[in-house]
Amino acid sequence: AERLREAHAGLKIVAARDGYFGPDEYADVAEEICAASPRITFVGITSPKKEEVIEFFRRAGLKGAFVGVGGSFDVVSGRIPRAPLWMQRARLEWLFRMMQEPGRLLRRYAVGNMRFMRLLWREARAPRREENW
Structure with missing residues (x-):
């Protein structure tokens, strides 16, 4: 999140967390997202889990846009080289x-x-x- 803030002045990141959670934690993560009230939620986990998680969030009534970005955060953060x-x-x-x-x-x-x-x-x-x- 810090690298994105540094690279994009004015970017408002309301929350960030790792993608290491299982189905038993989906509801807790949905509550975290709901509390942050983002307009756009970027889901940086691998397929098909990413689609499953987004579907859960939608059915849970979360608002805003959901964008599946796979491993893009690993590249942006410098953890994986371009x-x-x-x-x-x-x-x-x-x-x-x-x-x-x-x-x-x-x-x-x-x-x-x-x-x-x-x-x-x-x-x-x-x-x-x-x-x-």
Whole structure:
């Protein structure tokens, strides 16, 4: 949170906490968020837990926008390095991350991306229907 405040003058961070909590603590975290009354809540935990947590918060009646940012806070805080500038410009930051954490990301990228590509291929080949709006 401090790094973000330093980098962005005027940024108002009303609360911050780590993402290490289980389903039995969701209600407590929801109460903390409710007490802070943020307009935007950034959820910096991995998928699919991030989506599960956001869904819980929504069903608990929390207001405002929820944005899932995955491990972005680790990068912003400097805990995990960003890719070299040439890789960022070439849009290869994902490759740099995979080289840094192959055990965690190789399966996600290989399986998840192949599943996505298969769905794209199926959609591209599907017969088109004329929609009347």
